[in-house]
Amino acid sequence: MIDVKNLSKSFGHHLVLDDISQHIYPGEKVVIIGPSGSGKSTFLRCLNLLEEPTKGVITFDGTVITDPKAKIDLIRRQMGMVFQHFNLFPNMTIRKNITLAPVRTGLMKQSEADADAETLLERVGLRDRVDAYPAQLSGGQKQRVAIVRALAMRPKVMLFDEPTSALDPEMVGEVLEVMKQLADEGMTMVVVTHEMGFAREVGSRILFMADGKVLEEAPPAQLFGSPTHPRLKDFLSKVL
Amino acid sequence: MEQWPVLYQQWKQFIIAGEAVTPWQKYFVLFYQAFMEADRWKQYLNGVGTTLTVTAMALAMGVTIGVIVAVIRTSHAQQRPGRRNPVLGLINLVCRVYVTVIRGTPMMVQLLIMGMVIFKSSRNFTMVGALSLGINSGAYVSEIIRGGLMSLDPGQAEAGRSLGLNYFDTMRFIVVPQAIKAILPALGNEFIILLKDTSLITVIGGKELLYAAQGIYSRTYEQMFPLFGIAIIYLILVMIFSWLQGILERRLRQSDRR
Ligand SMILES: Nc1ncnc2c1ncn2[C@@H]1O[C@H](COP(=O)(O)OP(=O)(O)O)[C@@H](O)[C@H]1O
């Protein structure tokens, strides 16, 4: 579904991603772990071109998105993204946050989008907050709304960048629960997280990144059960 | 009130004749001379009208230029690296030169250049003055707007773009409405500066409030009352606008706490 070939990214002279090649298959749940600063966010942000790759080719559903002529807005509509700091629009109600993109891009009429937003909010238990503003929600609620906002575009793949890292511990569970539900429904997901329990339970494949490279990749049982790379062993001994 | 003209004539004759008058009588004569004689208050009133008109025109022009320049400069800066549009690059360069020149030279000098060089043959001094102020204000307003746009968390625009919204929808629905809130106090200050700077257009013959005062004291040779008078008028105008600005800002902040 997403094919990454020889992806490199530098900020100035600082090489952040070093020749990464990966393929993400439909329905896969790829979980990316690794120490901070290893390039996980940058990798994720290259997938929907929030960062411009310095080198390499990324193909999404047969379209070369790194091609300068690619219609990037059309491609991004099919890739949902959830940010660490939610990035809800504080000047809009929850309803407007969710319906703005589907309506403006012509995916739905306002009335359809409204009904759709309420159905989606119902699923994450926030139907009654549809007319609230983001400032009135807790962190966990904001992140659930952010997930719904991305889902409202009916994406084929969802990208999560540390979706629970900015949350108080008691709110982590409610967000992970929504993500698990999504995984069970068969959504293709790429998730950067420090939640090793989630990685183990939901991940179909774990990538361990350090220094801009994928140093090890395996299904969770193998990667957590018998890590081989010393950097991974070291990392796991610190986080587990 | 009705006997004021009589008293004025009488006491004025005393002063001319060198007879002793009380300070109160003397100030009454100066006051009457500065504001009442020959219906001079009408000249101040016309001056206020012109000052407000020039301010409004210059502000409208300043905001228009400011928005255009700010949009050009931010959209140039936000282009994806390696895919820069050369035409936009050129326009951006023009905008940068404009902002640098305007902010790097005194308002008074700009006015004189506009009035005495560029529009040398124009007789409409007030309009030339308003035009100069507008062009000047545009540079400052563009910097205010650019600052407001840049102060916004880049995550807001990223969230918009990641949903597939295009650049202009992202600006229109997400970035600009939030930036306006951040910009408003600075824009209010710019308005007040502009209001006071209209007094500078007298140097090229613009007929606003200061021009009225100058015209009057060049006849009476008494500067104190006309100058204090217009100082008080400027102060009152500024205080009214500061008060209105305060109300507007408080209202916007309320919607934040909702
Ligand atoms: N916009 C940027 N400009 C310059 N350096 C950046 C930028 N974004 C990330 N970096 C650098 O790239 C490296 C990897 O960052 P990131 O992808 O955020 O790592 P991670 O998500 O794994 O913590 C870090 O050293 C960071 O400082």
Ligand SMILES: [Mg+2]
């Ligand atoms: Mg990160």
